[in-house]
Amino acid sequence: MLKGENIYLSKIEKEDMKYIYKWFSDTEFLKYYDYIPPISQSKREVDKIFNDYEKSEESEVFAMKLIKSNEIIGIAGYDDIEKENKVATLFIGIGNKNIRGKGYGKESLNLLLTYGFKVIKLHRIQLNVLEFNINAISLYEKTGFKKEGIFREFVLRDNKRYDLYLYGLLKNEWK
Template structure:
């Protein structure tokens, strides 16, 4: 039997629709979201700029992006996907961001990241999935470790924010570790 690879009990990973763009624009104007989602300066972006970024992403051969949609009301609540896919090595960098504040901390991120990892290992046939996270993003670190990611390194004093330097951590998970986790 074939399973519904991109659907969980709370969310479904889908393609982007034009109707998602206003939500994406709202998140890319939310400094809190941007400072946890990315390492680059938290610079607001317009719908027009985001549309160009999305077009480039969809034409790429080394990136995948999904909309995280609530099953309950089919509302977009976040984004997830892969970048820097090295097909010959079977490696990729995963990312996730829950843009809607009222959907943070209620298990949606966990389910979305699990489904993204499942897609990476079972559909893309990846061997290794990695990510980076800023040391102050404690909820994300807890989530990554819960799903089996192992801390592999520290980029010391990598991020400069609000007059302080923060470490950035490298986490990774191998297919064999993923398989051992899902068999429990």
């Protein structure tokens, strides 16, 4: 378990899944969460995604929970962990709409960075973010991530093309 001031990151429990099912059926959440099309996912599809995460040695996924209430507010973790290269791709998704904008994403990001650089000894942490996700971009840049690339017109949302940005942070750049 990774513990901050207001939240902690822990293993996803069976009782957390009812919230995750809800978030993965919410196209507005999915629109910002990933670059794949924001199509509502069935319970079976979500179970497959999270079972694959659990079996994979290249992923670590955590429930983001409030310390005061133990309420799950989102998910966070790493995809594509390349142990030989000491590189991984970070992701955060706050599913509870009422909790957004309160600093929990920042706290989760800092917990993930500490875990990535100090515990699993990564050299580089990277992430992908859609150009219209202004709040996330601001958070990543304030944390020290550098924009390293642009996948031009990579994503189609509402019949409009958007760029996908690649950000990276090296261990020696981390504050």
